[in-house]
Amino acid sequence: MLFQDVVFWLLTVMAVGGALGVVLVPDLFRAALLLIVVFMAVAGFFILLSAEFLAVVQVLIYVGAIAILIIFAVMLTRDVQRGNLPNRLQIPAAVFAALLLAALVTVAVDTKWDFLPADQQARAELVQTSAVTTLTAEELTEAGVTSPEEQAEVRESGLADLLISDYVLPFEAVSVLLLAALIGALVLVRPDPGTRRG
Amino acid sequence: MVSEAVIWSIFLLPLASFAFAALVVRPFFNRYSLISGAVTIAALGTALAFSIWTLRSVILGHDLDFEPIEWLVVGGATIEMGLLVDPLTAVMLVVVTGVSLLVQVYSLGYMKGDPSFSRYYAYMSLFTAAMLGLVLASNIIQLYVFWELVGVSSYLLIGFWHERPAAAAAAKKAFIITRIGDVGFLIAILYLFTQADTFAAAGLNAFHIPDIWAAAQPGFAAGALLGGAALTWMALGIFAGAAGKSGQFPLHSWLPDAMEGPTPVSALIHAATMVAAGVFLVARFFPLFQNSADAMTVVALVGAFTAIFAASMGLVMNDIKRVMAYSTISQLGYMMAALGLGLYAAAIFHLVTHAAFKALLFLGAGNVNHATGTFDMRYMGGLRRHMPITYILMLVAGLSLVGIIPLAGFWSKDEILLGAWNGNGLVDTWVSRVTFSALIAGVIVTAFYTIRMIILTFHGEFRGGIDKELEDKAQTAPAGASGHGGVHLAESPWVMVLPMVVLGVAAVAVGYLANPQWTEEIGIPRHWITGFLGDGLQAAMGAVGHAETLDFSRWMAGISTVAALSGIGLAALVYLRRRDQRADPLERVKPVHTLLTQKYYLDTLYEDVIVRKGFFGVIAGTLDWIDRNLVDGIVDLIGWFFRNIGIAIGKFQTGQVQAYATGIAFGVLAIILALLLA
């Protein structure tokens, strides 16, 4: 497990360092680049957490879309020289963030979590590395999924299936949401200043 | 035997004439205002006739108790309106209607041409009606009702010429001061109601006057329901009311000011109605007083003190009517003292005689004013040549007031003095002794100021009347003078003289109703009136048989006569032989004179110190300040406070979005913390 540990700490440093950079470096452009570093680190975490599919999505959407969008925005608003200055709320912000962190850490440490039983680890692993459909029966049996119905169950279960079965409603809702957001953005970036009434 | 309706109509006739004058004549036929006068006189004439009829049937001993009418029944309180006809009532009826009638006739001349003629008669009728109702009342609350009505109609009459500030002020003063006394009366009534249950248990009505009498008698079947300290306090409460109306010592100061009203009004007030009401009230509840020696003592001493105290102020007054006013107060003092000493009959008798000659005196003053236009005696003098009849009449009345045998005043005053000397065990002897000496002294003073008044008015030579007065104190409006400006020295018209003549006869004759030794010829028994009234009292107290009456004592007659003559002589000495017609010889004794002219500074004390400075200035001022600044200020302060709290909170709304986000973060942490600590 050593290797993974090393990776984890590496990623942690990347993520935290990058995040600090995002909120601290005065140059907005560099901040945006650092944000990409954080996104990559998070994608790394996802792989560590055996969520390869999510990692891919993360890279595609965040790095590929969001970060680029932001960088464009930074360019367009031409406020780079003004930079990424802090406002008068630094101290309270820091204090509150610290306090919240304390609270969250307490939660993380003191809560009695209900962990996944060891015997289920392997199956969960299989299901989560959502390549299950391509696995052969032998590989499944190696992973301790012996009985055929179990194998069938594991084969059927995958993110995509969930999205169109159990979570079909939020799935549809989110599509509506995307449409709405699209329209909204479209209206807001329209050329004409529109009417001035408030 | 007189019927109930007749007795009621004695009260209702004047009331009707009031309604007629006020609601018909005044608004619609004010041009023919004479009608109202005629109507009033007609009503009063009838009332007088009925009263005499009533008196007669009382004398004949007819049984005259009638069923009262229920006026108001609320819970335990049953308030009735009824007739109580006993000798006292009967006598008072005659006196009131008689004097009132004469005054009304007199007013025909006196008020001639006054723009508010019918208003005057309306008030007068109301006044008389109220007094009659008071006399007839069989229920203490009914009595209180008319008591207050008397007060308000006197208020209206004193302030009759309301455009005069002095008149308006005097009216207000009269009403308020009498009101102060009434509080005592009212509280006495309230106390009675607390006993309503016990009364009811004994089959009595706590407000029915005869029942109250009965309840106060030790000999009462169910034992005395009223007694001890309670009875005393009740009696004193009633007396407070009486003192207010009759101008007894602490509450006397309104009476002299009441002269601001038209003179006939003064005559009525002073002779028959207003001030008599006080004495009547005490007499009415005499059975109560009699059972409380303390109360009697108070009444006697207050009366005695008032008698001498008021008379002393009468010495120095220059306004003829004020002299008479103080003499009234002091005579009322005599009556009160008499009542306090248990001389019930004598007091009433004196009330009767006094009614006669005091009315006469005032009407005379009216004549004088008619002639000279003023009331200030310093501008009169020598009038006997111009108006002899008035002079004679006033002389008779004056001597009667002084108590010169054989005039009416002598007999009544003599009864009182004699009784005071003897005492009758109701109060301690020292009380009767003190009272007696005060009264004797009073006789001398009375004689002095009466003669001074007569001399200043009618003797010497004329000193110019109103015109002179005006140029002396160069002011525009004739202060305290009636509308009859201008001097025309002549006898008044017959409408005014005639009633005076009648009264003059009365002032001489009334005494013979009483105890002269040689009256068998006339056919009146000795001590007739005192006996008559005394029996009435006996009956009221549930006792039977005749009240014993005092024997005529030559010694006492002699003493009082001597006292009177000495007073007369002194006055004659001082005033007939003075060099300067204008100056008042009494002014030489400066301090005393000022003290007296300043009325012992009592008015100053009352009005300036107590009312204006003390009450209005300090108490009312403070409360008013508190109300404006504290009570109200606090309210405004609260409003201001909240508004500013709001503004303060609003300041956090800096408009910067991250401040709001910080707010959220703070909120979350605060909640977590709060719940952790809770």
Next chain:
Amino acid sequence: MVEGYNGLLTATVFLPAAGALVLLLVVKGDRNVRNFAVLIAFADMVLSLVVFGFFDRSEGADRFQFVDMITWIPDVGLNADFLLTVDGLSAPMVALTGLLGMCAVLASWRIGLRVKEYFVWLLVLQTAVMGVFSSMDLLLFFLFWELELIPMFMLISVWGSGRKEYSAMKFLIFTILGSAFMLVAIVAVFLTPGVGTFNMVELSTQATMLTSAGLLIPLSGLFWLFFAGFAIKLPVWPVHTWLPDAHTDAPTAASVMLAGVLLKMGGYGLLRINVGMFPSQTDRFAWALVLLGVVSVLYGAVVTMRQTDLKRLIAYSSISHMGLVLVGIGSVGISQGTLTVTGLNGAAMQLFTHGTVTGLLFLAVGLVYDKTHTRYIPDLGGLAGRMPVVAVAMLIAGLASLGLPGLSGFVSELLVFLGAYQAYDWPTVLAVLGIVLAAGYILWMMERTFFGERRETFDNLTDASLVEAAPLALMVVTIIGVGVWPTVLTGVFESGLNPMVDILNGVINP
């Protein structure tokens, strides 16, 4: 227990509102508006007098008559009825409202500003007050109670004078605050286990419904919450400060309604709810009521002495006279013996008589102000010569308010004193002093305003016209009538109060 639908009260209560609606939508032109308003007010007065006149006051007649009852909110956690009915206590109040409503409309003849709107508000106000006096469902009662606020607020703040907006707002906030407390109490009463109803008839006829078992708020708490609401309205020292401002700055008609009927709502509430529903607490706290009452009487009277504005003077005198209502109610604190209805009846009478008397006073003052354009007493004087009618009216009202026999004021004050003295003798004696003070300020006011020398500026004043004299006459007749023949009222009041007194006696000496 009470049901059926008679309809008379519904008509009486809602006629003015309906009239207002018609006025708003149909009637055009100031003249027509005035006439129409008078018509409505007159009709409503007649209706209210019918209610009063046909109220069966004979022995054994129903306590509650002219019942209009339908279910308002069905039984869903919050069941309330639309229940209009009058008993002996409220019938005279309804009549009073009718009378004063008429007077108010007539007194508004000279209003020139936004006439239509003015009369609309006035009529709505009348509906609200009528509703308060005749609704027997706590929720409905509260509804009308609140409904009255806005018309009065508008009347003061638009057509008033002086610091009108400040006064109007003060009036509003005070009253709403008071009714806020009342609302909590109402809710708590409703939720008391075993109650579950807003029906005041049941609540007051079986006052034992509210026993301290299972109450959400202790009985004393409920009592004082209600008291707070009514005390502010009455008003009682020290929460009276809204009153002088409101009275002074309101237009004449509003002052008439305010002093004439709105204050009465407070006293009525005290009798109806505090005494009627909480007999034990009333008995327990009677001393406090008397105390507050006496303080109000004396404080009000003394402060009145200092007032130089006619309306303000009358306003403060109202505080003093309303104190007597409390004193009268305090007569239930009688320690030994059986309580008689006297004191309560006095309190009720005082409500009515003070309504008429103060109404008349404000009418007269309004006329004085119309003619002379000042209410500042030192500027006035000698008006009696020029305007005898007004002077006579003022004098009668004044004498009535200082308790002169033969006028209505005397009866109520006498009854109050008779009743209260039995329970609390010395406080009552103090209260009696109040009537001397009353004589003081009333006569002082008369002297300075109507008597004495007249200024030249007033030499060509005109007396009240017929329209102006009509309301005066109406009130004068009422005052003298009640004063001479009080049984016409006391009898009715008694029929309403006796049941309460019976319950009270049950509490006082069990």
Next chain:
Amino acid sequence: MSFEAFLIVSAVLFCIGLYGSLARRNVLAVLMSIELMFNAVNVTLVAMAKYLAPAALQDDISSVLTGQVFAIFIITVAAAEIALGLGIVFAMYRTSGSVDLTEATQMRH
């Protein structure tokens, strides 16, 4: 590399993001910080999916994916949010000529 470690890291990320969103002037920086917070939440969710036993583990093995599903939705919504956010930023920039939040305080108190 325990579960708590992931949780703590994500918590740190989250709080840094919070700090940034509170303390930066530039609206774009704030948006970026918010994205940080969302990422932190995602890490948490996925970690939970990996380490913790879902309630419905026995009858439905696929419930171990719930956390990941949640994360997917968050990512999508975040994308939409950023798109709209940038739109608003442009509007704001166009009307007021600035993206500095301390200057966008026309409405206050």
Next chain:
Amino acid sequence: MSVHDFYVISPYLAMAGAAVLVILVDLFLPPRSKGLLPYVAFAALAGPFVMTLIQSYDLGASTSLLHGAGAFATEDPSILLGTLAVDRFALFFNFLIIGSVALVVLSSADYVRNMERFQGEYFALILFAATGMMLLAAATELITIYVSLELTTLPLAALAAFLMNQRSSEAGMKFLIIGAISSALMLYGMALLFGFTGSTQLADISAAIGQATGDTPFGNYALFVGIILMIAGFGFKLSAAPFQMWVPDVYEGGPTPVVGFLSVASKAAAFAILIRVFFTGFFDVALDWGILIAGLAAASMVIGNLVAISQTNIRRLFGYSTISHAGYILIGVAAGVKSGEGVFRVPEFAAIGPDSVLFYLAAYAAANLTAFFAITIISSKISSDQISDYAGLSSRNPVLAIVLALSLLALIGVPPTGIFIAKLYIFTAAVDSGLIWLAVLGVINSAVSAYYYVKIIRVMFNQPATSEEKITASPAPWLALGLAGAAMVFMGIAPGFVMEAAQEAVKALAV
């Protein structure tokens, strides 16, 4: 998805479809007849309305339209199970939201006329937001809740910034950023919750919470922090203190009809989800959050009212007023929890609390919309929101003035309007659950609120008009105004109908 499932979500689909429809129509409408758009949108609302009507008819006695496993042997279980509940509760809010959307659409008729373009988008966004709100009221699963919450927030943000002027875009920006931050907080809370309970479905969550027994509040740190973070997220939508500060700014900057919509529908939806989550999900720890909600209620009332006193801009004033009303309504939520007897002090459900909340929301919707429609009409004429510019309104348009005055009185809680009954109802609930202090605070606050509401009335009626120009509007806004006003008064005079509906709805929660 079976046909049945489509039928179940048909109202939401129809709502979203209406939005799309409006855009399509907008594309094909010639510019001069754009004025038809509001009516198109209004007509399009018939779809969701009818579907909701049918559903509420079909619902009959059963609690939810969703067939659980084995509900009918014939049909296979709905795959929507766990994410959605179509019960009376949801339907009550469907009606409420559809109703207010309809009115808002009508009232915008004049308003949008001054926009050259994008009128279609304007209405579409409103309808999208409405879809989100309806979903929110029905959602029973954290992911769905989150998504539908965002579905309400984002379009509203776009709408707030719609006017393309400085204030408007500032308002949009503030709304978006605060929304994002608070939803991030909420997400973390949801994550913790999910982590602890192992599920995102309220049913499982409440089951799991039942076991949590620790001495910390809510029995467990994860729950503790998680629930509070979720409260933060909801609090933003409820505009309850201390999450309220964005409200006045957005109200001042956004387009008036949108603000009205925001203040009514989105608040209603937020309360719907609050009640749903806390009463069906977290009820076992109700004693802990009950007092917390009570505290929020008190804070919201006090802050809202006190700050409102000194406001001069009417929309800003309404921002604060809506905060205070959120406070009143929260009283009802807190009153839903009674601490039971016994040693363990298990919470008891007091249905009257949620009942009163639902009734209050309806009454508030009517009154507040009336006010906002009047303000819309006025401000589009006098183009100002300063209260001082309302002087003499009574002469410029008496009817409008009277209606506005009525709605203001209604907001105070003066009879005979819905809110009077509603307040009575809510305070009743509070007293019933032993929150007397809160009830007293509430009534005192409503007394204070009278001050600033009446101030507006005074300006309208007492002060002389600055200009004599009459204020007019086209039929549509008048219709909206009339309907809202009628509803406002109707609920005051005959509240029974709505009350019964509310009680039925709350029964569906079946705690």
